[in-house]
Amino acid sequence: xxxxxxxxxxxxxxxxxxxxxxxxxxxxxxxxxxxxxxxxxxxxxxxxxxxxxxxxxxxxxxxxxxxxxxxxxxxxxxxxxxxxxxxxxxxxxxxxxxxxxxxxxxxxxxxxxxxxxxxxxxxxxxxxxxxxxxx
Numbered sequence: 379x380x381x382x383x384x385x386x387x388x389x390x391x392x393x394x395x396x397x398x399x400x401x402x403x404x405x406x407x408x409x410x411x412x413x414x415x416x417x418x419x420x421x422x423x424x425x426x427x428x429x430x431x432x433x434x435x436x437x438x439x440x441x442x443x444x445x446x447x448x449x450x451x452x453x454x455x456x457x458x459x460x461x462x463x464x465x466x467x468x469x470x471x472x473x474x475x476x477x478x479x480x481x482x483x484x485x486x487x488x489x490x491x492x493x494x495x496x497x498x499x500x501x502x503x504x505x506x507x508x509x510x511x512x513x
Contacts (some may be wrong), residue, residue, distance in 0.1 A: 379405045387422045389460050390449035391505050391509050392443045392444055392446065392452070392504050392508070393440050393444055393501075393508055394505045394508075395403065395443075397436055397440050398440060398501050398505065399445065399508060400409060400436050401432050401433060401436040401437055401497070401498075401501055402497070402498040402501055402502075403499050404432060405433055405495075405497040405501075406494070406495075407427060407429065408429035408430065408461050408490065408494045409490075409491045409494035409495050411425055411426060411429065411486070412426050412487045412490040412491035412494060413487075413491045415484070415487035415489045416485075416487040416491055416506060418484075419484045420484060420487060421468045421481075421482045421483055421484065421487060422478035422479070422482070422486040422487050422489075422490055423476075424430075426478065426487065426490045427475055427478070427479075429494075430466060430471040430472075430474055430490065430494075431471070431475075433471045433494075433497070434468070434471040434472060437467050437468050437470075437471065437501075438468060439465075440464075440467070440501075440504070441464055441468055444460075446481075451476065454507055454508040455466040455507060455508060455509055456507040458509040459503075460504065460507040460508055461505050463500055463504040463507060464504060467498055467500045467501065467504060468495070470493050470497055470500065471493070471497075473493065474489060474490050474493035474494070475490075476487065476495075477489045478490050485490050495506065
């Protein structure tokens with residue numbers, strides 16, 4: 379039997395909503411931009427780095443929403459996995475920026491593209507681990 383927790387927004391998960399959708403869309407846009415740069419043999423540019431910074435702000439917002447829900451007494455269905463995904467998610471954009479700056483060739487853009495393609499998957503897994511109770 380599957381139970382779901384209530385959330386601050388009433389949708390079933392505090393990490394499900396506008397911020398999550400915005401983070402996913404922005405991540406895919408930055409990935410597309412970085413892919414074009416990679417195919418054109420261009421190093422990471424300001425657009426990629428600004429996109430990563432904005433994406434980090436959105437992901438930190440998701441973390442704040444999760445913190446507010448936890449402070450309100452809600453619990454994720456899989457706490458260990460949830461916190462693991464949350465920490466990973468918040469670390470991805472800075473990691474991409476650092477690695478891209480260390481590799482000022484087309485491969486730096488490829489790194490940004492790869493990490494931006496992983497981010498939506500981690501956002502979705504974060505949402506799923508909040509909603510599951512009792513696996």
